[in-house]
Amino acid sequence: MDVRTVPVEPFTDQKPGTSGLRKRTASFMRQHYLECFVQAILEAGDCAGKVLVLGGDGRYFNDRAAQTVLRMAAANGVAKVVVGQGALLSTPAASNLIRVTRAHGGIVLSASHNPGGPDGDFGVKFNVANGGPAPEKVTAAIHDRTRALREYRTLDSADLDLSRPGTARLGAMEVEVVDPVAAYATLMESLFDFDAIRALIKGGFRLRFDAMHAITGPYATEILERRLGAPAGTVMNGTPLPDFGGHHPDPNPVHAHELVQAMNGPEAPDFGAASDGDGDRNMILGPGLFVTPSDSLALLAANAHLAPGYAKGLAGVARSMPTSRAVDRVAEAMGLPCFETPTGWKFFGNLLDAGRITLCGEESSGTGSDHVREKDGLWAVLLWLNILAARRQPIGEIVREHWQKFGRNYYARHDYEAVASDAANKVMDELRGGLSNLPGRVVSGLTVEAADDFAYHDPVDGSSSAHQGIRIMFEGGSRAVLRLSGTGTEGATLRVYLERYDAEALDQDPTEALAPIVAAVETLAGIKEKTGREKPDVVT
Numbered sequence: 001m002d003v004r005t006v007p008v009e010p011f012t013d014q015k016p017g018t019s020g021l022r023k024r025t026a027s028f029m030r031q032h033y034l035e036c037f038v039q040a041i042l043e044a045g046d047c048a049g050k051v052l053v054l055g056g057d058g059r060y061f062n063d064r065a066a067q068t069v070l071r072m073a074a075a076n077g078v079a080k081v082v083v084g085q086g087a088l089l090s091t092p093a094a095s096n097l098i099r100v101t102r103a104h105g106g107i108v109l110s111a112s113h114n115p116g117g118p119d120g121d122f123g124v125k126f127n128v129a130n131g132g133p134a135p136e137k138v139t140a141a142i143h144d145r146t147r148a149l150r151e152y153r154t155l156d157s158a159d160l161d162l163s164r165p166g167t168a169r170l171g172a173m174e175v176e177v178v179d180p181v182a183a184y185a186t187l188m189e190s191l192f193d194f195d196a197i198r199a200l201i202k203g204g205f206r207l208r209f210d211a212m213h214a215i216t217g218p219y220a221t222e223i224l225e226r227r228l229g230a231p232a233g234t235v236m237n238g239t240p241l242p243d244f245g246g247h248h249p250d251p252n253p254v255h256a257h258e259l260v261q262a263m264n265g266p267e268a269p270d271f272g273a274a275s276d277g278d279g280d281r282n283m284i285l286g287p288g289l290f291v292t293p294s295d296s297l298a299l300l301a302a303n304a305h306l307a308p309g310y311a312k313g314l315a316g317v318a319r320s321m322p323t324s325r326a327v328d329r330v331a332e333a334m335g336l337p338c339f340e341t342p343t344g345w346k347f348f349g350n351l352l353d354a355g356r357i358t359l360c361g362e363e364s365s366g367t368g369s370d371h372v373r374e375k376d377g378l379w380a381v382l383l384w385l386n387i388l389a390a391r392r393q394p395i396g397e398i399v400r401e402h403w404q405k406f407g408r409n410y411y412a413r414h415d416y417e418a419v420a421s422d423a424a425n426k427v428m429d430e431l432r433g434g435l436s437n438l439p440g441r442v443v444s445g446l447t448v449e450a451a452d453d454f455a456y457h458d459p460v461d462g463s464s465s466a467h468q469g470i471r472i473m474f475e476g477g478s479r480a481v482l483r484l485s486g487t488g489t490e491g492a493t494l495r496v497y498l499e500r501y502d503a504e505a506l507d508q509d510p511t512e513a514l515a516p517i518v519a520a521v522e523t524l525a526g527i528k529e530k531t532g533r534e535k536p537d538v539v540t
């Protein structure tokens with residue numbers, strides 16, 4: 001088979017500082033578009049002669065993109081690609097496979113929680129040998145490479161059959177097709193007390209898992225229904241569809257409304273959960289209860305020792321900066337180191353590799369541990385189930401006892417989507433410019449204690465990342481954070497994160513509890529006036 005070199009114009013579409021490329025599906029399907037980015041990964045990621053893992057969340061164009069990646073990998077001298085059957089792999093399963101096969105890295109085809117389909121989004125991510133998203137120095141090298149690219153290499157070859165496990169050759173490259181679920185399910189069995197969870201379910205505990213027509217369907221069906229004995233139908237929307245059934249595969253109360261409705265109804269199961277497009281996010285629900293991801297992280301940190309995989313205790317914990325500080329209180333009480341990192345899973349990688357932390361999470365429904373180097377939706381669900389099996393208390397009671405002990409961090413995120421980039425930048429720039437005048441100012445009855453533009457200094461490799469979001473700290477432990485999304489595909493997405501701590505009043509309506517902070521942010525940032533938006537598009 002002949003290697004073909006295709007001349008191209010330099011590629012200018014990747015934003016610097018992002019770990020992959022996430023764009024409209026139609027963009028990815030344009031001639032040479034996917035190819036340019038894959039060529040940059042293969043070169044800057046130093047993949048020649050190495051083993052790679054490949055798979056995606058099954059969204060529209062996943063199958064064709066996988067064939068393109070395989071041909072290009074072969075043409076660029078990659079030694080071997082381990083690919084999930086049907087070109088499928090959830091993000092955490094890909095991370096695990098990279099680790100267990102000792103691969104050099106992996107290419108994950110996904111735009112995560114963004115909608116899929118011809119009118120939706122597509123994405124390509126590159127992970128490195130620890131199984132985690134490429135760190136900033138690698139993403140910067142990929143970005144530089146995209147700009148310098150003048151040609152890409154591919155093979156003139158027919159598509160490979162990826163529908164069955166087995167091995168094949170593509171030119172000199174070996175291709176091994178593996179069951180996408182098996183290794184991951186084995187890992188989960190090694191971490192959790194499956195017998196205890198099985199007994200819980202057998203005793204009448206009812207659960208429901210919404211796979212949102214995305215990649216976790218096959219994983220959840222195998223683990224929850226086959227291995228743990230939950231009745232058929234426990235997993236809803238379990239068949240992955242190229243367009244996720246026309247829905248937004250984002251596990252939050254807005255997009256998983258069918259599940260939320262069931263959990264708020266008279267026949268509510270004891271536990272409800274959902275995951276996103278590529279399986280790395282999770283949402284945790286009880287009857288009439290939404291456990292905020294920030295609270296979930298804190299609760300998991302406080303109870304993880306109840307699962308066999310964490311029985312020895314935790315080395316430390318970490319949360320992304322906008323995540324509420326509920327976990328900080330647990331860490332303090334347990335005498336654990338607690339790290340605050342910028343948004344994005346890649347910043348946890350060094351801390352996990354160095355053994356400084358065991359558990360970490362983000363407010364955006366991401367929780368994970370040192371078992372892989374990605375956040376992991378089903379893992380969080382299983383850890384919760386293990387805790388529920390060990391404590392034998394309703395989830396609502398466990399959450400309430402936690403608040404009684406540590407206080408409650410009321411929390412919400414307001415997203416303004418597809419805002420004109422100029423307007424979004426104006427909000428951020430003006431706020432940033434006035435930060436030093438904020439301390440001492442009283443806004444909407446709240447006194448500003450401190451304000452800064454978050455910068456992170458990695459304690460493991462000493463690298464620095466500046467301008468990671470504006471933090472405004474108010475007296476009494478309340479806080480507002482503003483930052484621009486790095487994953488939106490249209491205009492800019494402004495995210496406003498609101499947090500209020502209360503040690504006593506545990507039963508307030510979150511919207512009411514946070515109203516003074518919302519008002520203070522409006523006064524300080526002038527979002528309405530600058531963006532023309534009366535209210536956020538999504539509140540989670």
Ligand code: VG1
Nearest residue numbers: 112113344345362364485486487488
């Ligand atoms: C969002 C979340 C962030 C998460 C990222 C990737 O990023 O806020 O916490 O790590 O998505 O999640 P941003 O820049 O849009 O705020 V996923 O499920 O794509 O892997």
Ligand code: CO
Nearest residue numbers: 112113278280
């Ligand atoms: Co995701």
